Amino acid sequence: MVGRGELERAVIEALWASGTPMTARSVTESLAGRELAVTTVLTVLSRLESKGVVRRTRDGRAHTYQAVAGRAEHTADLMRQVLEGAGDRDDVLTRFVGSVSAEDVAALRRALDER
Amino acid sequence: MPTAAALAAALALTSLLLASPVSAALARSTWGWRAPRPALVLWQAVCLSAGVSAVGAGVALAVEPLGDDVGSGVRTWFRNVVDGHPFRGQTPAEIAVGAASSAIALVLFAVLLRSLALTLRRRRAHRALLVLLTDSCPATAVDRADLLAGVRILDHRTAVAYSLPGWHSQVVLSAGLLDLLTRDELAAVISHERAHIRSRHDLLVLPFQAWGSALGRLPGVRQAAVAVGELAEMLADDIAVRGTDPRVLARALAKVALAMSPATSPAGAPATSPAGAPAAPAVVPVGAPPAASSVPGPVVSARVTRLLDRRRPPRWQVAAVYALAVVLLCVPVVLLLQSWR
Structure with a gap:
């Protein structure tokens, strides 16, 4: 049994790798080693679409799917969410080191120099 | 026996003291850095006690003519509401105070719920991306x-x-x-x-x-x-x-x-x-x-x-902080149980 997240990752990676709009059939073919049904891939694609990661457009008779943004953009976006949640706002997550003040840097440098 | 006004004043004072000078002193204190667990417990007690006192002060004033203490007054008020006469026996000033304290309670609660919903939604969105990346x-x-x-x-x-x-x-x-x-x-x-x-x-x-x-x-x-x-x-x-x-x-x-x-x-x-x-x-x-x-x-x-x-604070200090937390929680409860007649 393959996890849902793992399948979604495989499909989005196929879209990232191609860089062009793909039909559900061509996505399925690019994942040939997995022996997936086209309907399964369609389900995954619509889930990705509802998450706002994939855009669907009508191309003649078929629908094509395209990644909204690249891997690097999404990573930068996540990172921004992580780094912006500093200290006293509604934090969605807790960071190991929150914000670092100038006093902190001076004190930590001194501590390291003493060693 | 204290009057309802005196009780309300005591509750309001408790709430103000806890919300401002006590919170500020606690926030400045570095004692908790050596014992974060008791310090966190104390913070929860301060927060809860301040909230209960603030709302309780208004309720005590509002239901004063309806009973001998806050409990019986609130019970009478609920019976009046069920009978279809929510404001029976209350002066306009008491009605206004009651409405104001209900509003405070509602705002505190609504803010909490809103923040919870927002946090859950943002977390879900973050996790959805995380799984892909x-x-x-x-x-x-x-x-x-x-x-x-x-x-x-x-x-x-x-x-x-x-x-x-x-x-x-x-x-x-x-x-x-x-x-x-x-x-x-x-x-x-x-x-x-x-x-x-x-x-x-x-x-x-x-x-x-x-x-x-x-x-x-x-x-x-x-x-x-x-x-x-x-x-x-x-x-x-x-x-x-x-x-x-x-x-x-x-x-x-x-x-x-x-x-x-x-x-x-x-x-x-x-x-x-x-x-x-x-x-x-x-x-x-x-x-x-x-x-x-x-x-x-x-x-x-x-x-x-x-x-x-x-180095950690001595055990008696930790015990004292826990005791203080319990006392802070008891203050509004004891005040709210007082009878004014």
Whole structure:
């Protein structure tokens, strides 16, 4: 049994790798080693679409799917969410080191120099 | 026997004292840095007691003609509501005070619910992306695969570690952190994050953050949120170093903090993402003014210092703080049980 997240990752990676709009059939073919049904891939694609990661457009008779943004953009976006949640706002997550003040840097440098 | 007005005044005074001078003093105090758990318990007691007193003061005034004490007055009022005469026996002033205290209670509660809903939604969105972008263990870290089991690795050069609390909790480390820290230091960071998740520190902090961002203009509320957040970090530090050398976590903290400050390592802060990526510029100013201004003091170095100097307050002081928390909770309860006739 393959996890849902793992399948979604495989499909989005196929879209990232191609860089062009793909039909559900061509996505399925690019994942040939997995022996997936086209309907399964369609389900995954619509889930990705509802998450706002994939855009669907009508191309003649078929629908094509395209990644909204690249891997690097999404990573930068996540990172921004992580780094912006500093200290006293509604934090969605807790960071190991929150914000670092100038006093902190001076004190930590001194501590390291003493060693 | 006290009059209802005197009781209400005592409750209002309790609430004001706790919400402002007591909160401010607690936020300034560094005693809790040596004993974060009792300090967090005290904060919860202060917050709850202030809220109950504020609402209770208004209720006592509003139901004064309806009974001998708050309990019987409220019961009579409910009976009146059921009978269809909600304001029977009350003067307009009492009705207004009752409405005002109901409004306060409602606002406090609504802010909390709103913040909870918002947090859950943002967390879900974050996790959805996270699942697509992270591997369980990258090829560059196979030597540490045992350590990183169940941890997600985000492919980014900025050194960060964080945890996403909740039902589907997650510990996330960045590739930059894997490069920066040794094996032992990584293990310490991971236990720190797991401590947050296991002890549900997010629930301890949530009310303070919710009220801090919604009612932040009231004096002391925001400082309370910051102080409680710091104490939760220190508590997680303490849990993480149980049975290990605390100097390892201290070193990890110092390394990550120095890597985050742009002044120290100009190459460390910027993102690896291509120059054209729209979101990239926002990543750069990590230790820059907005973050620095919201933090009063050198919090990270304080965490490092207390890990290196493990002196703890004497047991009687800890017991006294717990006792104080119980007393604070009892004050409004005892006042609300007084009869005025």
